[in-house]
Amino acid sequence: MTMRRLINLKRVEARRIYLTYAVVIVAYVICQVMSSTKFLSSSMRGMLVPICAYMVMAVSLNLVVGILGELSLGHAGFMSVGAFSGVAAAVLLQGIIPFAPVRLAVAMIVAAIFAAAAGFIIGIPVLRLKGDYLAIVTLAFGEIIKSILNNFYLGVDSGGLHFSMLADTTRLLPGGKLIIRGPMGISGIQKIATFPAGAILLFISLMIVFNLVNSRSGRAFMAIRDDRIAAESIGLDITKYKMMAFVTSAALAGAAGALFAMNYSTIVANKFDFNTSILILVFVVLGGQGNMLGGIIAAAVLTILPEKLRGFSEYRMLLYAIVLIVMMLATNNAEIKDFISRFNPFRRKEEANS
Amino acid sequence: MKKVLVCSLLVLAMSASAFGAAFKVGGTGPLTGGAAIYGTAAMRGAQIAAEEINAMGGDIQFELRYEDDTHDAEKAVNAYNALKDWGMQVSLGSVTSKPAEATAAENFADRIFALTPSASSAAVTEGKDNVFQMCFVDPNQGSASAQYIGEKGFAKKVAVIWKNDDVYSKGIRDTFVEKAPSFGLEIVSETAFADGNDTDFSVQLTDAKEKGAELVFLPMYYQPASLILAQAQAMGYAPKWFGVDGMDGILTMEGFDKSLAEGVMLLTPFNADAKDERTQNFVKKYQEKYGEIPNQFAADGYDCVYAYYQALTQAKATPDMDAETLCQKMIEQFTTMTFNGVTGENVRWAKNGEVSKDPKGMVIKDGAYVGLD
Numbered sequence: 001m002t003m004r005r006l007i008n009l010k011r012v013e014a015r016r017i018y019l020t021y022a023v024v025i026v027a028y029v030i031c032q033v034m035s036s037t038k039f040l041s042s043s044m045r046g047m048l049v050p051i052c053a054y055m056v057m058a059v060s061l062n063l064v065v066g067i068l069g070e071l072s073l074g075h076a077g078f079m080s081v082g083a084f085s086g087v088a089a090a091v092l093l094q095g096i097i098p099f100a101p102v103r104l105a106v107a108m109i110v111a112a113i114f115a116a117a118a119g120f121i122i123g124i125p126v127l128r129l130k131g132d133y134l135a136i137v138t139l140a141f142g143e144i145i146k147s148i149l150n151n152f153y154l155g156v157d158s159g160g161l162h163f164s165m166l167a168d169t170t171r172l173l174p175g176g177k178l179i180i181r182g183p184m185g186i187s188g189i190q191k192i193a194t195f196p197a198g199a200i201l202l203f204i205s206l207m208i209v210f211n212l213v214n215s216r217s218g219r220a221f222m223a224i225r226d227d228r229i230a231a232e233s234i235g236l237d238i239t240k241y242k243m244m245a246f247v248t249s250a251a252l253a254g255a256a257g258a259l260f261a262m263n264y265s266t267i268v269a270n271k272f273d274f275n276t277s278i279l280i281l282v283f284v285v286l287g288g289q290g291n292m293l294g295g296i297i298a299a300a301v302l303t304i305l306p307e308k309l310r311g312f313s314e315y316r317m318l319l320y321a322i323v324l325i326v327m328m329l330a331t332n333n334a335e336i337k338d339f340i341s342r343f344n345p346f347r348r349k350e351e352a353n354s
Numbered sequence: 355m356k357k358v359l360v361c362s363l364l365v366l367a368m369s370a371s372a373f374g375a376a377f378k379v380g381g382t383g384p385l386t387g388g389a390a391i392y393g394t395a396a397m398r399g400a401q402i403a404a405e406e407i408n409a410m411g412g413d414i415q416f417e418l419r420y421e422d423d424t425h426d427a428e429k430a431v432n433a434y435n436a437l438k439d440w441g442m443q444v445s446l447g448s449v450t451s452k453p454a455e456a457t458a459a460e461n462f463a464d465r466i467f468a469l470t471p472s473a474s475s476a477a478v479t480e481g482k483d484n485v486f487q488m489c490f491v492d493p494n495q496g497s498a499s500a501q502y503i504g505e506k507g508f509a510k511k512v513a514v515i516w517k518n519d520d521v522y523s524k525g526i527r528d529t530f531v532e533k534a535p536s537f538g539l540e541i542v543s544e545t546a547f548a549d550g551n552d553t554d555f556s557v558q559l560t561d562a563k564e565k566g567a568e569l570v571f572l573p574m575y576y577q578p579a580s581l582i583l584a585q586a587q588a589m590g591y592a593p594k595w596f597g598v599d600g601m602d603g604i605l606t607m608e609g610f611d612k613s614l615a616e617g618v619m620l621l622t623p624f625n626a627d628a629k630d631e632r633t634q635n636f637v638k639k640y641q642e643k644y645g646e647i648p649n650q651f652a653a654d655g656y657d658c659v660y661a662y663y664q665a666l667t668q669a670k671a672t673p674d675m676d677a678e679t680l681c682q683k684m685i686e687q688f689t690t691m692t693f694n695g696v697t698g699e700n701v702r703w704a705k706n707g708e709v710s711k712d713p714k715g716m717v718i719k720d721g722a723y724v725g726l727d
Binding site: 046147150166183184273307310 | 385386421422426427428429431432433434435436438439452455456458459463475477480481517518519520521523524525548549550
């Protein structure tokens with residue numbers, strides 16, 4: 001069913017999708033082989049999982065920014081909801097599911113559900129707005145999520161789950177364990193996130209997003225993006241479609257958050273602040289809005305870049321900023337784009353056809 | 355001719371470094387960003403110690419490398435991995451608490467011994483046999499502060515202003531509030547702030563003032579503390595101020611009016627005014643090199659390298675040993691040895707990596723730290 005739909009697409013679009021899948025699979029195989037043969041440095045190996053998480057974040061935000069055409073500045077908020085709920089789920093399931101990969105998968109699903117719920121609740125007021133107003137309100141909600149998680153305490157004991165806000169009043173029974181400790185976040189996380197799991201999550205995210213974009217709903221998203229009034233005039237339920245994109249995006253971000261959190265032994269809500277949201281937005285903008293492969297590549301490049309610049313010590317972040325500016329200018333320069341497209345073997349045929 | 359000279363010099367330099375192989379010591383810390391003052395200080399302290407030891411020309415030589423972690427757990431793990439690629443044999447962990455928790459887990463998994471200068475949260479060493487601390491663990495600072503204030507009789511009515519999204523602040527505040535009553539202290543006002551609303555403290559200060567607090571306890575880093583001091587003066591509120599080791603550094607903060615900190619007390623293991631030779635030598639060297647008085651973080655960094663020097667000497671370790679062998683030897687040494695450094699005499703370590711040493715009460719007088727006792 002899916003295959004037929006993809007094949008029936010206009011060829012350019014289908015090609016782009018297959019190219020994305022192919023690049024992701026080839027990149028995964030290369031990294032996996034290099035990693036298991038110890039050819040990859042520890043530094044690179046340590047970044048594989050966070051890069052996967054950021055790639056999923058870029059794909060999910062691209063759905064909102066590139067396809068739906070709404071600027072969201074609070075995407076890290078959904079990542080944090082996913083990170084905290086996912087890790088909490090993994091801790092609770094420790095005794096029930098001893099097999100780590102399955103526990104990770106379940107944790108990611110729980111994370112996606114919680115993040116989707118957060119996306120839905122936030123979407124109700126937010127998606128009635130448009131343009132700049134929507135962007136600013138998402139920014140505010142990102143901060144609200146951060147504040148809530150900074151003041152949230154969750155513990156478990158023989159009596160079940162207990163939670164409290166502001167101060168730790170969970171009063172756990174002896175033998176109980178405080179999982180989320182407000183500003184101290186979660187400590188002592190079992191590191192069960194693996195690179196293959198990250199690659200699978202990325203692949204699933206791409207499948208979900210591509211299928212959604214090329215469905216009836218996806219065309220509605222793009223109609224809303226291109227002309228809201230025209231879309232409304234033909235009877236599209238704007239809020240419904242916006243909500244669909246927003247919730248899907250939040251769910252994927254939540255799963256990415258869980259993957260990210262379980263790659264480190266500790267996680268705090270402050271990690272998912274405004275800067276992280278902007279970083280993800282930078283991936284999307286640099287990779288090209290609506291271009292999934294571009295966003296994925298940008299996420300990888302911009303995560304690896306600061307590490308590769310370590311040799312410049314204090315000037316590292318300055319150089320990073322300069323490289324970022326140059327890349328932004330270059331990817332937006334018509335002549336450079338034209339130069340790059342010369343290497344695309346399909347391009348000439350297309351031009352001849354049109 | 356010149357070329358030949360350069361070449362022969364190069365060869366000499368290379369053979370010298372190959373011959374006098376050194377232990378590769380690596381650490382991560384915030385060298386840029388908001389917490390940079392701590393990372394830079396710890397790094398500089400460690401560097402001075404390494405230079406001193408290398409200058410002595412003994413068997414134990416150090417090659418020290420610090421990587422920037424911008425006070426972020428993710429970057430700290432990246433920095434740690436970069437150090438691992440470089441060939442780090444023993445580690446100085448991370449300077450700040452949350453990044454240190456993340457790197458300590460890596461240290462534990464990779465069996466690379468870590469001695470952190472200043473990461474004070476209890477979770478850093480929890481459950482890890484090869485991660486040790488040079489500084490007090492946060493809960494101990496809270497109880498030590500309560501004990502110190504109570505026993506010296508500085509005040510009865512105490513206000514606490516703390517940062518509720520900060521591990522360090524919360525760790526100290528929790529035990530302080532818990533222990534305060536047992537030392538005859540009454541906490542009359544307890545207010546918090548967080549990242550983003552840390553510029554206006556009028557609500558917290560008014561609350562403390564109205565409830566008649568004689569002493570305000572500030573378990574936080576020096577940046578918000580400097581604003582609190584300034585705003586309290588502006589509203590004419592002059593209680594006694596009591597800080598913890600994060601307050602250290604307030605005097606070297608750019609644009610801070612030192613007169614505001616006059617009379618502020620703090621509990622820190624290091625006193626730059628101490629008269630012993632070791633401290634004076636360190637302070638002098640630091641001042642010559644960097645033009646400022648070293649704070650407690652610098653002293654911790656300095657002590658860490660000397661503790662390694664002592665442990666490696668006693669264990670008869672050689673630089674060709676791999677990290678895992680060294681790890682085992684260091685665990686044996688650190689759990690049994692007694693160390694004398696600039697941050698304390700008779701410093702010992704428990705099996706769980708916590709340090710035991712006496713805190714020193716300090717007061718800021720005429721723009722300098724002076725011992726209280």
